[in-house]
Amino acid sequence: MDISQYQNNQPKLSLPDFFNGPLTAHGILKNRSGEVIRYFNATLTGSWDEQGVGTLDEDFIFNDGEKQKRIWTFTPDGKGSYLASAGDVKEAVPVKTAGNALFMTYVLNILYKGEPIEVSIDDKMYLVSDHVIINESVMSKFGFNVGYLTLTIIKAGNTPEYPDNSQRGQDSLGQ
Numbered sequence: 001m002d003i004s005q006y007q008n009n010q011p012k013l014s015l016p017d018f019f020n021g022p023l024t025a026h027g028i029l030k031n032r033s034g035e036v037i038r039y040f041n042a043t044l045t046g047s048w049d050e051q052g053v054g055t056l057d058e059d060f061i062f063n064d065g066e067k068q069k070r071i072w073t074f075t076p077d078g079k080g081s082y083l084a085s086a087g088d089v090k091e092a093v094p095v096k097t098a099g100n101a102l103f104m105t106y107v108l109n110i111l112y113k114g115e116p117i118e119v120s121i122d123d124k125m126y127l128v129s130d131h132v133i134i135n136e137s138v139m140s141k142f143g144f145n146v147g148y149l150t151l152t153i154i155k156a157g158n159t160p161e162y163p164d165n166s167q168r169g170q171d172s173l174g175q
Contacts, residue, residue, distance in 0.1 A: 001103075001124075009099035013127040015074055015082060018155065019046035019056050027135075027151025034148070039063050044153070052076045090118060100127040119146065131155040 025042040042060040054074035061067055074082040074095065085092040090107035097103075102125040107118050122138045132154055139147035 003096045003098045003101055003103045006099040006101035006126075009101065011100055011127055011130050013097055013100050013102055013125075013133075015054060015095070015097070015102075016048045016052070018127065018133065019044075019054060019074075020048060021046060022156035023153055024156060025058070025060075025135075025151050025153045027149060030148040030150075032144070032146050040151075054082070101125065102127075102133075117141070125153075 023044040023046065025040075025044055027040055027042075028036045029038040029040070031037050040060050040062045042058055044059075045057045046054060048054045053076065054072075056072040056074070058070045058072070059067070060069070070086050070088060072084055072086045074084055075092070077083050077094065081097065082095040083092040084095050084104055084106070088109045090109065093104055093106040095102060095104055102123075104121075104123040106121050106123075108121050109116055110119055111117075118141075120140045122140070123135060124137070125133050125135045127133050132152060135149070135151045135153060137149040137151075138145055139149065
């Protein structure tokens with residue numbers, strides 16, 4: 001999939017604008033058969049320095065009580081984009097953005113049944129409003145898909161406005 005097909009989509013995603021300040025994430029992890037095997041919530045804090053380097057500090061809590069921490073660093077690449085790195089990511093990778101989309105492909109070091117393994121991650125994120133991103137990730141090993149992650153990232157304090165559903169008796173079009 002070519003990210004350029006999203007070039008004209010709105011709202012336009014700006015990493016320093018969206019990943020700045022407090023955020024929350026909520027997601028599910030599916031195995032290769034599509035069965036939900038774990039779910040999680042996370043708190044995230046984004047910040048940017050004077051040189052344009054961003055930090056995204058993520059604290060995950062899974063349904064089984066496991067806690068994970070990941071700190072991403074987004075470094076300007078001199079070409080108008082960023083390189084992303086984290087302590088459990090094998091090497092810095094380019095962040096591709098166009099319109100409302102962000103794509104990253106990287107190798108993540110994880111523990112599987114107590115043993116460290118490397119898993120390829122193909123992240124695709126879509127800004128669906130000024131304060132919500134939907135992220136879909138495909139996890140693969142040896143070229144085979146082994147898991148799927150879906151999560152929603154929400155900017156704190158920016159809860160979407162929804163219609164007042166207290167008007168019972170009206171249909172979905174408010175009539």
